Amino acid sequence: MNSFRTETDLLGDLQVPKKAYYGVQTQRAINNFKISNYKLNHYPVFIKSLALVKLAAVETNFQLGLINSTLKDAISFACNTLLNEQHLTEFPIDMIQGGAGTSVNMNANEVIANIALEHMGHEKGTYQFCSPNDHVNLSQSTNDAYPTALKLALFQSSKQITDSLEKLFFSLDRKAKEFENVIKMGRTQLQDAVPMTLGQEFEAFAITLKKEIPFIQSQAYQFLEINMGATAIGTGLNAPKGYAQLCAEKLATFLNEPVKMAENLVEATSDTSSFIAYAGALKKLAIKLSKVCNDLRLLASGPRTGLFEINLPAKQPGSSIMPGKVNPVIPEVVNQVCFKVIGNETTVCLAAEAGQLQLNVMEPIIALTLFESIEILTNAIETLRVECIEGITANTEHLKAEVQNSIGIVTALNPIIGYKNSTKIAKQALEENRSVYDLILEQNILTKEELDRYLDPKNMLNSH
Structure with a gap:
């Protein structure tokens, strides 16, 4: 046959x-x-x-x-x-x-x-x-049917990211509450700064990522402005009068979303700015997510010669030659996904810039790139939440000891003894490898009762 x-x-x-x-x-x-x-x-x-x-x-x-x-x-x-x-x-x-x-x-x-x-x-x-x-x-051409379908598909796919991001926020927020009484040193420029709690650190992770949910949603809603009825270049040739508006209304009904006809179909047919804006939103999320993963890897560094403030769940042996080594593989893979998404934004921008006259012929690479970014970012967020965040534990006693031994707590004495005297004490503590606490008492700058009150880490966690 x-x-x-x-x-x-x-x-x-x-x-x-x-x-x-x-x-x-x-x-x-x-x-x-x-x-x-x-x-x-x-x-x-x-x-x-x-x-x-x-x-x-x-x-x-x-x-x-x-x-x-x-x-x-x-x-x-x-x-x-x-x-x-x-x-x-x-x-x-x-x-x-x-x-x-x-x-x-x-x-x-x-x-x-x-x-x-x-x-x-x-x-x-x-x-x-x-x-x-x-x-x-x-009553259609590729130039209105294809971008309309692409925009509607991206709009629906975008919900995957925001749903996963919301779950990640709640996971981080639970950790923030779990660690709300765990004292640690905050750092600026990788140097001891002032005390904080591990809960405050995780709360900051949660909030910075939560902020991206409405931002991504707002960019995705731009996809609901469509050019159906534009046909080849936006003049509406071969589409009957009223077709564009009626078709948009039907799509709005099908999706139960505010799909609307573009204000100017000629402009809409050649314009790819909604793709640029959305790629930028994903890039912004990727940068923040990568920064969080950088911090997690740094906080978990060690276990003997690093910060060793938190423990990430052990997921695989870390070396073919070094026994006992366990690597932060989940944050590492999320970092790499973020790098790809950041690069994908450049691809979208270059494709959008390559449009000529009444059409942008580069939309296929925009389509693939954005679908890829949505897919791998969603998977990365889910992996980070399930395989890493939910299993993190704190090295509470180590963190407390670090605070007590830190030069950074002298910052709390600035309003009491002045910046110059505080600097002198901090310098002496470093040079002589002694504690700020002992030097203040030895030099009769404050009584033990006053010092204990001022240097109690719990009193340094909020404005006062």
């Missing part, structure tokens, strides 16, 4: 697997773009968003009298099968591609058309009954 069918496009005939729901233009993309291991079917949310866009389009076309009920019902059925995550293997094209996303749009058009054909009782490829271009793509 012949396992292929012949389909035709502008460039001529091409063999397509007979069982495939995709068609000739998808097959050309498979042949042309063998670039990465990232295929469209790796991102079901993108495929489902494409189906949602096509569903809104066919319902709008039907409402405006451009398509009959038979085609409308068949195309709607096909879109709903994709929304139910069926036929995902029919999207095998590379995410990195030329053509401004035309291959993605046509992959969706062809799969939907062939599912609709079978639903109507016709064979795949009999496009005279349901055409990928004339019916599924009616």
Whole structure:
């Protein structure tokens, strides 16, 4: 039996697997773009968003009298099968591609058309009954359907990061409460500063990451301004009057989110600033997250010659040559994810800058880059929370001893004996390897009762 069918496009005939729901233009993309291991079917949310866009389009076309009920019902059925995550293997094209996303749009058009054909009782490829271009793509072009689907997919995917970030906040906040009475020395420029609690340190970690939740959400909401109805360049050619507004309204209803038509479709078709802003938000989070992981690695350094203030959960032997060594592998892997996300932001910026005139043809790399950043950041946040944060313990007695022996506590005496005298005491303590406490008493600067009151670490943790 012949396992292929012949389909035709502008460039001529091409063999397509007979069982495939995709068609000739998808097959050309498979042949042309063998670039990465990232295929469209790796991102079901993108495929489902494409189906949602096509569903809104066919319902709008039907409402405006451009398509009959038979085609409308068949195309709607096909879109709903994709929304139910069926036929995902029919999207095998590379995410990195030329053509401004035309291959993605046509992959969706062809799969939907062939599912609709079978639903109507016709064979795949009999496009005279349901055409990928004339019916599924009616009143659209790649230049409005592709970015709209991409934006909706990114908006929905973004919830993964904010949900994971919220869980990480609560985990860090629980640790802050657990460590609220654990005294330690704060540090500036890696030098002893003033006392604080380990709880205050973890609370700062929690708050700095929590702040990124509304910021990322606000950037994601920019994706809900779409250019459906713009067709090729934003003039609306081949889309009927009222199509853009009606299609946006249907998508808003489907998603129960405030999807709206762009103010100016020409501007919106070439503009990629929402992608830049969102990539920047992920970069900002990555920088903060990496800093937290740097601090965790530093606080856990040792166990004999480092800070040794906290213990990270032991996850694997740390060396093939040094017995007993355990490395902070979870913060290390999160650091590396953050580096990748920071670099990805540069990719998005360069792709956005490369737009010319009425279109930016570099959106496929923007799509892959942002999906990758969302995926690996979400995984990293979850890994950090479950495999590291929740198992951290404090070396309480060691921390207390460090405070009592620190030169930094002399800062508390500044208002009492003055900066000059405090500096003199601190210098002498360092030179003679003696404690500030003993020197103050020896020089009769304060009584023991006064000194104990002023140097009690608990009295130095708040404003007074």
